[in-house]
Amino acid sequence: MTIMEPTTHSQQKASTSSSTETAEDLAVKLNAALRDNDREVVLELLEKGADVNSKAESGWTPLQSAVQADNEELVRLLLHKGACPHARKDNGGTAFTEAAITGNVNILELLLDYGLNIDDYDDNGFTAFMEAAWYGKEEALKFLYRKGANVNLRRVVSEEKEKLLKGGATALMDACKKGHFSIVKTLVQEMGADVNTRDNKDRNALIHALKDVCGKKTYKSAVSIGHFLLDCGVDVTSKDECGKTALILAVEMQSPDLVKALLEKGEIDIDDADEEGNTALMVAVKNDDYDIAELLCEKGARTDVGNLIAIVNRNRTQNMSCLLRRYNTRFVPETLSDWEPNSKRWRDQLIKLYKIYRPMIGKLKTFQYVQQRIQNTSQGGIYLGLHGGTEVAVRISRSTEGEKELSFFKECGNCEHLLKLFQSEKAKGYMYLCFPLWEKNLEEHLQEPEDQMDYKDALRMIFQAVRELHSLGFAHQDLQPRNFLIDLGGKIYLADFDNKRKLIEGDEELVNSDLEALGKLVLYVLTGGRKPLQQVSIEDLDADSPDYEEALDLVSSLDSHDERSLEGLSKHPYFWSKKTRFQFLKIIWNKIKDFPSPEDRDAVFQAPNATKSFPYPSWTEQVDKAVLSIMQNPRRGKPFKYRNNVANLLRFIRNMDEHPDVRITNKIGDYALYFLKLFPALTIYVYNSLRQNPEYSDFADFQDPSL
Numbered sequence: 001m002t003i004m005e006p007t008t009h010s011q012q013k014a015s016t017s018s019s020t021e022t023a024e025d026l027a028v029k030l031n032a033a034l035r036d037n038d039r040e041v042v043l044e045l046l047e048k049g050a051d052v053n054s055k056a057e058s059g060w061t062p063l064q065s066a067v068q069a070d071n072e073e074l075v076r077l078l079l080h081k082g083a084c085p086h087a088r089k090d091n092g093g094t095a096f097t098e099a100a101i102t103g104n105v106n107i108l109e110l111l112l113d114y115g116l117n118i119d120d121y122d123d124n125g126f127t128a129f130m131e132a133a134w135y136g137k138e139e140a141l142k143f144l145y146r147k148g149a150n151v152n153l154r155r156v157v158s159e160e161k162e163k164l165l166k167g168g169a170t171a172l173m174d175a176c177k178k179g180h181f182s183i184v185k186t187l188v189q190e191m192g193a194d195v196n197t198r199d200n201k202d203r204n205a206l207i208h209a210l211k212d213v214c215g216k217k218t219y220k221s222a223v224s225i226g227h228f229l230l231d232c233g234v235d236v237t238s239k240d241e242c243g244k245t246a247l248i249l250a251v252e253m254q255s256p257d258l259v260k261a262l263l264e265k266g267e268i269d270i271d272d273a274d275e276e277g278n279t280a281l282m283v284a285v286k287n288d289d290y291d292i293a294e295l296l297c298e299k300g301a302r303t304d305v306g307n308l309i310a311i312v313n314r315n316r317t318q319n320m321s322c323l324l325r326r327y328n329t330r331f332v333p334e335t336l337s338d339w340e341p342n343s344k345r346w347r348d349q350l351i352k353l354y355k356i357y358r359p360m361i362g363k364l365k366t367f368q369y370v371q372q373r374i375q376n377t378s379q380g381g382i383y384l385g386l387h388g389g390t391e392v393a394v395r396i397s398r399s400t401e402g403e404k405e406l407s408f409f410k411e412c413g414n415c416e417h418l419l420k421l422f423q424s425e426k427a428k429g430y431m432y433l434c435f436p437l438w439e440k441n442l443e444e445h446l447q448e449p450e451d452q453m454d455y456k457d458a459l460r461m462i463f464q465a466v467r468e469l470h471s472l473g474f475a476h477q478d479l480q481p482r483n484f485l486i487d488l489g490g491k492i493y494l495a496d497f498d499n500k501r502k503l504i505e506g507d508e509e510l511v512n513s514d515l516e517a518l519g520k521l522v523l524y525v526l527t528g529g530r531k532p533l534q535q536v537s538i539e540d541l542d543a544d545s546p547d548y549e550e551a552l553d554l555v556s557s558l559d560s561h562d563e564r565s566l567e568g569l570s571k572h573p574y575f576w577s578k579k580t581r582f583q584f585l586k587i588i589w590n591k592i593k594d595f596p597s598p599e600d601r602d603a604v605f606q607a608p609n610a611t612k613s614f615p616y617p618s619w620t621e622q623v624d625k626a627v628l629s630i631m632q633n634p635r636r637g638k639p640f641k642y643r644n645n646v647a648n649l650l651r652f653i654r655n656m657d658e659h660p661d662v663r664i665t666n667k668i669g670d671y672a673l674y675f676l677k678l679f680p681a682l683t684i685y686v687y688n689s690l691r692q693n694p695e696y697s698d699f700a701d702f703q704d705p706s707l
Helices: 009-014 023-035 039-047 062-068 072-080 095-102 105-112 128-134 138-146 159-163 171-178 181-190 205-210 216-231 246-253 256-264 280-286 290-298 308-315 318-326 347-355 399-414 442-447 455-471 508-526 548-559 565-569 578-592 598-603 625-632 646-658 662-668 671-678 682-691
Strands: 364-366 373-377 380-387 390-398 423-427 430-436 484-486 492-494
Touching (some): 023 062, 062 072, 072 105, 095 105, 095 128, 095 138, 138 181, 216 256, 256 290, 347 364, 347 380, 364 390, 364 430, 373 390, 399 423, 442 508, 455 565, 508 548, 578 682
Antiparallel strands (some): 373 380, 380 390, 484 492
16 A cells, blocks of 8 residues: 655645646736745746746736735746736736835835836826825835936826826825825925926815815824925915815815915915805805804805805704804895807806806906816916806916016907907906907817818918017917917917917017928818828828919928018918919910010020929820810911910910810810819919019019909
8 A cells, every 4th residue: 555645735736737727727826826925836837837927817917916915035036037027917007016006115126127117107107106105105105216206297198088187196196195194295395296286187286185085094194284285385276176175175174274274375265166166165054064164254255155044944053054144144046047158169168157156356257177177288277267248268377477468468459360368357466368268279170070171261360360470579489289279250369378479579580480380380281180280291281182282382481481471471372262373374474475575485484593494394285185276276366386385385374265165165164173283383383483583573473362
């Protein structure tokens, strides 16, 4: 009888593996063994062929599992066996970000030696530094800071997520949100974290600290962080995604100390309201928080909004009722007439603004929060507003900056295509500049397939806008599609919300840079915005377009800082109608037909510095043979043989139109369309030949009479 040796614990677990196991089975077991910190089973599975870079559920690799288990020995083992430190889970996370979550400095340092980017981020934009802040791992945070982590990096997310206003948060916001007070202090005092950075929902660190507070520990840390940030000069005007100010959030937390501290700052509007129209006092009354309600009333909170008496009557709170009546609270029923805004795009938000309570700023009603923001700029957001009932776009700036802008907008008053100021209001050190509300900017308009645009008309308005700005003595320096605004009627206005314009004062380079940018913008518009502005090129133009040759020449003229300037280029043949181009060709023949000799006529098109030759040296072979025969043998005239030069082609065009023949009409239809399609480069060739010939340049001084 054979006596069997007792099996060890690791042998029992490993015996579950068989030679028939799939790679997927081995991967699952390897990850499980790593999370159990079972070194023996890990080694045995690797010997059996388990892939050191296999992926289990959700894309977890063995290395990531070892890091999560906080086992430095197994991490080193796997790296020695060829584990890839750069591998990502399904959410984009790496072993490095996992190490920050566990807070193991040794593992972080080990992985950094493999060339990882310290600011690498996952699909949600989290870096290792942010993870350390979120999970309260202070030693890991300090280590990453010493190694060069970007303290103020904002969470980077995909374009789709950014459109949903996700992302943009910083490590400081994460520490505030999770209530890690010591880490908040370390980030600000030792690492220089910016307390006023805002995420994509426009929330700063203070808002993150005061939102969603529950439980005594969280409450205590939130209050401490709130006081600390206030001492550090945090902006108290920031709002959350529901329009709640820090004051309203502090009232919701029921922290009278924090409410008092916020009010003492003097920068906060005590009567500001959230998206549902609730002020801080209304929240305190709803929560039956007598102490905070009394504090707010003492500080001058309005008691004539929100039907406060109706609220206390429902809550049966007699003490609160007495408090409010002491401050002259009355039941004030609010009735709103039906109202329909003019704007189609902003309709829903405008109706919301119209209905909710907002403290008035002079005649202006506006709501500075993310859902009412219509555009971002480097100088802050642009928000919807109602000024005396008129729909407006509102830019908010410090009074000193606003005064400078006011003087500029006064100069724009007589300009047709520069954005004009509608009205302005001033309150508490801020200037509220109100502009006529636009529907879309040029970039947005071109991205909408249902929005049809007359490119030629749009470019006319764009050219005029830039000309008007230059005439005021300014170069724009930021001719981006987003800076051209389009109203309901399709009219285009140029704006400069980023304040990048510069005084020209004889500096032609500033004008030239605007012309080059305008050339790029022409290409962007003519290609329908299919590519980003900086990527579009001449090659993207439609060569089959009837305006192709003229568009090429217009862009080239802008890029070369043509001596005609923007004023002259605004009369460029690109802007002419088909009828005008045909008339131009006829008129040129009429101007030269009485010249003494054919050579004199040919000389008109031979500019001294001409760079292009006649593009149709065999034009008689390109026209319809029957048409050519009829024209060379007219019924009531002498036979005439046309020669292959530009003067004869112009004569041919003029004669055909001036002496119509039904046989030709039946053959080719509209003369103008026929010639412009057959000889698309003729108009621009004739125009440039004349313009470049000093003796006859006045012949090219021609513009579309319909304009």
